[in-house]
Amino acid sequence: MDSYKRVIVVGAGIFGISTAIAIAKRYPEVKVHVIDRFEPPVPDATSVDTTRCIRVDYKSEVYHKLACESLRKIKGDPVISQFFHQSGMSFTYNGEHDRWEDIFLTGKKSAENANKDHMENMTYLDSANDVYKSIHGDTTKPKCPNCLGRKSWWNKGYTNLANGFIDAELSMKAYYERAKTFPNIEFTFKEVKKLVYYPNSKKFKSVLLKNGELIFGDLVIVAAGAWSGKLVNLEGMCEVSAIEVGWIKLTPEEIEKWKNMSITTNLSTGINLFPPYKGETKVLRRSPGFKNTICVENPNPEANGTIKISYPRTQITNPSDWMPEKAEEIIRENLKEIMPSLYYRPFDRTKLCWLTQTPTANFLIDYHPECNNVLLATGGSAHAWKFVPVIGDKVVDFIEGNLEPKLVEMWSWKEKLGNTTDNGSAPRMQGESQEIRKVIRKAYTGKSLL
Ligand SMILES: Cc1cc2nc3c(=O)[nH]c(=O)nc-3n(C[C@H](O)[C@H](O)[C@H](O)COP(=O)(O)OP(=O)(O)OC[C@H]3O[C@@H](n4cnc5c(N)ncnc54)[C@H](O)[C@@H]3O)c2cc1C
Numbered sequence: 478m479d480s481y482k483r484v485i486v487v488g489a490g491i492f493g494i495s496t497a498i499a500i501a502k503r504y505p506e507v508k509v510h511v512i513d514r515f516e517p518p519v520p521d522a523t524s525v526d527t528t529r530c531i532r533v534d535y536k537s538e539v540y541h542k543l544a545c546e547s548l549r550k551i552k553g554d555p556v557i558s559q560f561f562h563q564s565g566m567s568f569t570y571n572g573e574h575d576r577w578e579d580i581f582l583t584g585k586k587s588a589e590n591a592n593k594d595h596m597e598n599m600t601y602l603d604s605a606n607d608v609y610k611s612i613h614g615d616t617t618k619p620k621c622p623n624c625l626g627r628k629s630w631w632n633k634g635y636t637n638l639a640n641g642f643i644d645a646e647l648s649m650k651a652y653y654e655r656a657k658t659f660p661n662i663e664f665t666f667k668e669v670k671k672l673v674y675y676p677n678s679k680k681f682k683s684v685l686l687k688n689g690e691l692i693f694g695d696l697v698i699v700a701a702g703a704w705s706g707k708l709v710n711l712e713g714m715c716e717v718s719a720i721e722v723g724w725i726k727l728t729p730e731e732i733e734k735w736k737n738m739s740i741t742t743n744l745s746t747g748i749n750l751f752p753p754y755k756g757e758t759k760v761l762r763r764s765p766g767f768k769n770t771i772c773v774e775n776p777n778p779e780a781n782g783t784i785k786i787s788y789p790r791t792q793i794t795n796p797s798d799w800m801p802e803k804a805e806e807i808i809r810e811n812l813k814e815i816m817p818s819l820y821y822r823p824f825d826r827t828k829l830c831w832l833t834q835t836p837t838a839n840f841l842i843d844y845h846p847e848c849n850n851v852l853l854a855t856g857g858s859a860h861a862w863k864f865v866p867v868i869g870d871k872v873v874d875f876i877e878g879n880l881e882p883k884l885v886e887m888w889s890w891k892e893k894l895g896n897t898t899d900n901g902s903a904p905r906m907q908g909e910s911q912e913i914r915k916v917i918r919k920a921y922t923g924k925s926l927l
Pocket of ligand 1: 487488489490491492493512513514515519521522523524525528529530531667668669670700701702703704705708720722761830831832854855856857858859860861862863864
């Protein structure tokens with residue numbers, strides 16, 4: 478770190494803000510310049526949403542430990558803890574003996590481990606009845622498979638009451654406010670057009686902003702999330718796709734009825750249901766997702782030609798985009814079983830949330846193999862938000878050469894080369910992502926399902 482006087486961080490999502498704060502704290506003499514397209518909370522950033530789950534239940538022991546540390550820090554932070562709601566989180570599945578059962582069982586084990594002195598936090602849902610009651614109350618009963626016209630999907634589960642959700646928008650605003658208090662952190666809100674290298678070399682020199690301005694640095698940290706592939710070639714490292722999210726307004730009676738429900742997720746169908754928050758419920762699906770393929774100049778130093786990447790298409794540029802019809806159908810088929818009264822309820826709004834998925838679901842914290850002063854801090858793989866209190870310190874540990882070897886290896890570029898074994902940290906439905914422009918709807922017409 479000693480050789481860096483000016484560090485540029487591109488992106489003010491969880492990776493960027495957390496890293497900027499960690500550098501500023503440890504190295505008051507280093508100037509940190511954070512550049513984002515917008516002032517945080519950035520409206521279409523992956524880190525900004527009504528809610529994000531903060532859970533410690535992980536298949537991987539390493540992430541489990543890190544998540545426990547993060548949760549402790551979130552709860553102990555006088556500002557951020559205000560945005561955390563310890564609603565608990567239920568993990569359910571259809572009960573079949575497959576990959577989801579394996580993830581369910583290992584997640585349950587890590588929850589039990591985390592709660593070994595507080596087993597009162599654990600509740601076991603041994604039947605479809607139990608799962609249904611955990612949301613709607615003891616005197617209720619789910620529809621029978623005959624009424625559903627298919628087998629039931631929400632059949633088994635457990636609840637870990639220590640988990641919860643956080644208001645991801647208010648928290649990102651708070652982290653930004655915190656970052657602003659450091660005299661050595663500067664912010665610029667403009668789009669970075671490209672990274673500029675010294676002539677005939679692979680050494681990073683500056684970033685070129687869209688307005689033609691250049692900002693010079695000794696090190697650039699690319700923490701641009703799903704947009705990173707335009708700044709550095711991440712072929713084979715990060716796949717960019719979006720998953721579907723919708724919000725449904727609730728009546729005061731429904732808010733009262735469901736106020737104590739946990740976040741309820743179904744591993745087999747990929748659905749995540751959130752308890753009432755600010756008058757609505759949020760539902761998302763960890764589907765194979767949607768991609769937006771575009772052609773860009775190969776951003777690597779000394780590279781020629783173009784490459785194809787998937788690049789976020791968000792409501793900033795396409796404000797009338799509405800969740801694809803098939804995606805809505807699958808969500809509603811789940812609601813029919815688990816939240817029957819919402820089956821026909823229109824979404825108040827929907828969005829596609831963009832994510833940067835590595836083949837293994839391990840993050841990417843490493844130097845770009847072609848340029849040793851371009852550091853990548855991305856590859857959140859749909860589970861990185863919860864690590865915001867710790868991830869920046871890990872990035873700085875990495876720069877200093879002090880990151881634990883296990884993490885260096887897990888988050889390395891090399892680890893992802895040819896390794897396609899998903900570690901199950903945020904498992905998604907199997908299948909190919911679809912080209913978004915072929916399936917997106919232009920504002921909801923209400924014709925198909927309601
Ligand atoms: C639907 C969904 C649900 C999720 N749920 C959870 C959860 O429950 N728990 C959890 O822990 N994680 C969850 N995640 C994952 C988590 O949200 C992400 O891993 C994390 O937010 C990624 O942060 P980031 O900093 O990489 O990206 P971002 O937050 O997207 O930040 C990147 C920033 O870079 C900026 N940028 C990009 N390009 C440029 C440029 N050229 N110039 C200037 N600025 C630029 C963008 O404006 C943006 O602000 C979820 C993800 C999704 C999509």
